[in-house]
Amino acid sequence: MSKKPNILMICSDQHTARVTGCYGDNIIETPNLDALAAEGCRFDSFYCNNPICVPSRMSFMSGRYSFKCESLGNQSVLDSRYPTLAHIAVRGGYHSVLSGKMHFNGPDQRHGFLERIFGEMSAQALYNGLDRPKRGIRASLGNCSRPDPLYHVGPGSNPVVDYDSGITKRSVSWLDKYAKTKDAPPFFMVTGYLLPHCPYIANPKLFKKYEAKVKAVKLSRNQLDSLHQHHKDYRKYILLDEIPEKNLDRAAIAYYAMVDQMDQNIGKIINTLKKSGLWDNTIIMYFSDHGEMLNYHGRWHKECFYEDSVRVPMIVRHPKMKLPKTSSTVHSLVDLMPTLCELVGVKPPPGIDGVSILPTLKGATPDLSAKSETYTFWATHKPGLSSNRMVRKGPWKLCYYGTYDSYQLFNLEKDPEEHNDLAKSPKHRSILKKLSKLIFSDGWSANIAKEIDERLKSFGHPENMKSFRDMLHDGALKNDPLPIESPDYWKESEKLTTELE
Incomplete structure (x- = not known):
């Protein structure tokens, strides 16, 4: 060894x-x-x-x-x-x-x-x-x-x-x-x-x-x-x-x-x-x-x-x-x-x-001179809805909701359970403005999901799970399993369980 x-x-x-x-x-x-x-x-x-x-x-x-x-x-x-x-x-x-x-x-x-x-x-x-x-x-x-x-x-x-x-x-x-x-x-x-x-x-x-x-x-x-x-x-x-x-x-x-x-x-x-x-x-x-x-x-x-x-x-x-x-x-x-x-x-x-x-x-x-914040992002593909992003920097957490073009702001040191939203507080406008610039940094926007979807379509990627299933049924990906969170997985699982019983 x-x-x-x-x-x-x-x-x-x-x-x-x-x-x-x-x-x-x-x-x-x-x-x-x-x-x-x-x-x-x-x-x-x-x-x-x-x-x-x-x-x-x-x-x-x-x-x-x-x-x-x-x-x-x-x-x-x-x-x-x-x-x-x-x-x-x-x-x-x-x-x-x-x-x-x-x-x-x-x-x-x-x-x-x-x-x-x-x-x-x-x-x-x-x-x-x-x-x-x-x-x-x-x-x-x-x-x-x-x-x-x-x-x-x-x-x-x-x-x-x-x-x-x-x-x-x-x-x-x-x-x-x-x-x-x-x-x-x-x-x-x-x-x-x-x-x-x-x-x-x-x-x-x-x-x-x-x-x-x-x-x-x-x-x-x-x-x-x-x-x-x-x-x-x-x-x-x-x-x-x-x-x-x-x-x-x-x-x-x-x-x-x-x-x-x-x-x-x-x-x-x-x-x-x-x-x-x-x-x-x-x-x-x-x-x-x-x-x-x-x-x-x-x-x-x-x-x-x-x-x-x-x-x-x-x-x-x-x-x-x-x-x-x-x-x-x-x-x-x-x-x-x-x-x-x-x-x-x-x-x-x-x-x-x-x-x-x-x-x-x-x-x-750690040397955080090049990066002193961490990001979380969540996209949505539902019609009429935009994507969301969060940034954590020091004790502060700022959440941006693209569909509503609005924020939540928390000081996690003073409010670890996130009950006190400071986004509308006049005293915290400066920190909200500072963090909001980070939200929209590095090429991110509330429409990022749509932009990426269009780019992937041009590359020929499957657009959604239906097209992915079609590829499976056509034999292109015979050994490729369906993701656990697809509703179709559960149908297949239930069918197989019935057969086993």
Whole structure:
């Protein structure tokens, strides 16, 4: 085995930092993540760069803000000309391995990974070598932009749980085999979990464990009426006022149970590293692609700029470095690319965003002369609507909503729960003006989604999921799975489940 440190990145899906023991939650049981944080560094101000699955992942994989790598929604295809984390690792002498979800769309299902030992979640991947689904609440619920997930919640059978179990088994098996291989190069492994992403259906035993302890946040009518119009329109769109209150509680309970389940899976990988002798030479980074709102500010899922949606857990453990226990330095997921470049000794590719987190891990103040802010972007393709962007600089967070041409401004040091919007305060006009210039920097505009769509059409990219499905049915991409958040996935899954039963 190599003396160079191995690198393991574990990426979960839709895990808000709030629901983690080491981030201050006294109810959730996450002993493995807590132990990892105790040995490493916990970042308290780490952000995703787009609060939705595919754009967030393509952004950190390429080291570019999502509008710069043309990733606007869950149907987006990452151009294979962009170098990814996997390409960088291989160039640095590492063997790159992907296990589980990375939400790659299109024919390129590796993007630089030399091995892919477990694929995207599809009907084929889900039941290939895994246990048959058990009876209970069925998880074929449609996508998370409509109210279906909140109508069907509670204990039951969830294919996401089975999928992640398969990822864990395959990852453990690969690590065991690697540990026994002589003269193997160091590995760069990315394990991508789908938990704790909705549907909000959990293992019955774990659901019962949290049933009496967890309730969803409740908002008064005055609080709901005071929301920004952007959030009011969101609530109307997913029909939140029609969801029974008990369902919100049960969804929150299930979410806690799924986080618990995910932590157990991570524990199995950590135990394998320790038993196989790899632990003392493996860097581990745990993070999520975005968060989960859990009814805070009257919202569920993600797709907004409140902290529960855009702030993600980030825990780093380095066996050869003494790390600070915590860091409040603002970083974001695009920083993974320059960080990996520094770790493996490869010059960063041109055009990437972000800065390395290694200076922060060494307890120093990173050189932010070229970049002292972090951005989050969310595009929408709905007719008549424009895109939105957020910038975080120091204690300040400014959110811009293109459809309404309006802002929200928060001082996170004084108002970490974001209850006091200062955008209309005369005392804060100067900071709003200063930050608004950053919002519209580097080529971004509220119409950026339309501009990119037109550019992609000229390149011949699939315009939407329908054309992507047509390519599949025509045989052009026979082995390419459909993304988990496509409603068509659930139809295929339900059909296959019926056949198996």
